[in-house]
Amino acid sequence: MGGSGKTTTSINLAGALGNYNKDFEVLLVDTDPQGTATEGTGFTDVYHSEDVSLYDVLTDIDEQQKVNDLILSHEEFDVLPSHELMFGVERELQSSPKTEERLDGVLDALERSYDYVILDTPPHLGPLTNNALVTADGLVVPAKPVRRSIRALETLFEQVGIIEKHFSSIDRLGMLVNDIQYPVDGDTQEMLDWFTRFEDGLGVYQIRNRVAIKRAWNNGVSIFGHEEECDMEEVYDEFATDIVAGTRQEMIIDE
Incomplete structure (x- = not known):
């Protein structure tokens, strides 16, 4: 589901992990053909090279x-x-051997060792997202507090179950509910309650709508690399702390 804050989550989580420990080596991988994370980190020219x-x-x-x-x-x-x-990647992969393991092979070829790898995926399920699910140790789920998120999440976890039958298991690291407008109305509160109950053990982190997050994006950085202070840094920092405590290295940011 597009518009869930997937790429914003990817960039800010990468920034949060780097901010948590300046010695951490963090890699953000943009597997989305739209190149939104590439644009959001200031590398638009490379996207067209x-x-x-x-x-x-x-x-x-x-x-x-x-x-x-x-x-x-x-x-x-x-x-x-x-x-x-x-x-054109998904069309190519559909007729290729080891379709779901291409990204895993690419990351295995890295000569540099990273403490954390963030995989930003396309806004739909398909070969590229399956590659990320096969590669990742953990799953981060961004969502909006709207009813259409329910079916999208159910479909995602159905696909995770299918992948886990053939490959390794994937830890559910947490859900970031993005773009929350306060004070919340009844429908939004109902969705926040639903997210909290959605799956046992899945941490839910609430990201309020903040202009500073958008300005950081416009400047090609996370909120941790942005000069303007933002109270949502604390939420991302809390999530990064929980991830470090779980010692997971590769994370997929999915719809």
Whole structure:
């Protein structure tokens, strides 16, 4: 489901992990063909470049080692950007061997060791999201406090169950409910209550609508790299602290 705050969550969680410990090596991987995380970290030019890209290393096993040439240095963390050619990846993967394990192979080819890898996925289920689910240790679920989120979450967890039958299990790390407007009305409160009850053991973190988050995005950084103070830093910091306590390395940010 698009519009859930998936990419904003990815960028700010990467920033939160880097802020938690300045020695942490964090990588943000943009697997979304729309390249929103690539744009949101200031690398729009790379998205349109004619050089080797994530598309090439995902569709050609012999090219996987070239992923090391694609890593870009951001002021807060590293970025593996998407590319406009990524719109053709899912079609290519559907007829390729080890369809669901291409991303895992690409990340295994990394020469640099990362403490945490954040996987930003497309806003729909398909081969690219399946690749992220197979690769990740844990799942982070962004959502909006609206009724249409219910079916989207149910569908997502059905797909997670299918993946887990054939590959390794995936920890549910937490749900970030984004863009909450206060004071909340009755419908919003009902949804917040539903999220809290949705699944035992799934932490729910509430992200209020804040202009500072949007301004940080416009400046190509997380709220931790933005000069303007924002009270939502505390929420992201709490989530990062909980993730570190669970010692999970690779996380998928899904709808």
